[in-house]
Amino acid sequence: MINPHERPLILVTNDDGIQAGGIRFLAETLLDLGDVVVVAPDRPMSGMGHAVTINETLHMEESPFPVDGIKAAWQTSGTPVDCVKLAIYEILGRKPDLLVSGINHGSNASINVIYSGTMSAAVEGAVEGIPSIGFSLLDHSADADFSSCQTFVLKLAQHVLSNGLPDGTCLNVNFPKLPVKDIKGMKICRQSAGYWEDAFDKRVSPGGRTYFWMTGKFNNPDQGQDTDEWALRNGYVSVVPTQFDLTAHHAIATLNQWDLS
Secondary structure: OOOOOOOOEEEEEOOOOOOOHHHHHHHHHHHHOOEEEEEEEOOOOOOOOOOOOOOOOOOEEEOOOOOOOOOEEEEEOOOHHHHHHHHHHHHHOOOOOEEEEEEEEOOOOOOHHHHOHHHHHHHHHHHOOOOEEEEEEOOOOOOOOOHHHHHHHHHHHHHHHHHOOOOOEEEEEEEOOOOHHHOOEEEEOEOOOOEEEEEEEEEEOOOOOEEEEEEEEEEOOOOOOOEHHHHHHOOEEEEEEEEOOOOOHHHHHHHOOOOOO
């Protein structure tokens, strides 16, 4: 429980790198709620999922950060999950009262949550027992306008600081690319059953070596009106409670009928 006489300690991280516009906006937005410490990758780490660095050394150093009022900012050579681990065990000396990740430049709705470094940082927070939220805006541009996110970020962060989250759960929050006046509100959703139809752009270098760029098309056959994709298409902020327990509990009874003797 947070001591009402102390300011909460808020850890801010991301996967787009410490220079990204989204993390600056998020850190500045949360200053009124607590003491903000930023620990983020020193370069973009999108699509890293829950990767951790085990085969090379990790580097970490204090970093200039263009937001007045934060307690400290650190950049690391590691993944978003590395950043969370380093923050807890090497920088803060304790677990923060809230972990927020983002604001990601681009969607982390539906199946994207699996690949997302933004959300893996939030999931790592949940693993550590820290109330955690991942925020993403459906705009990939470097100069994306995050202003429509501010009210919702503050409202969710205040709720989580006051009430916590269920054990093993973090929040995956996605914002539609809309002016704030056109956002209808927030919806608690389930993750839609969308998927990527993968493809590769095959090319040959001047030296004769074949290389590939991953492309693909997102497909969403899930027409449910309780999903994150439906909410975003219809002008809502989607809020999906996300867990790190990947057990397919519904399949246990079926598998128990197998003869595995």
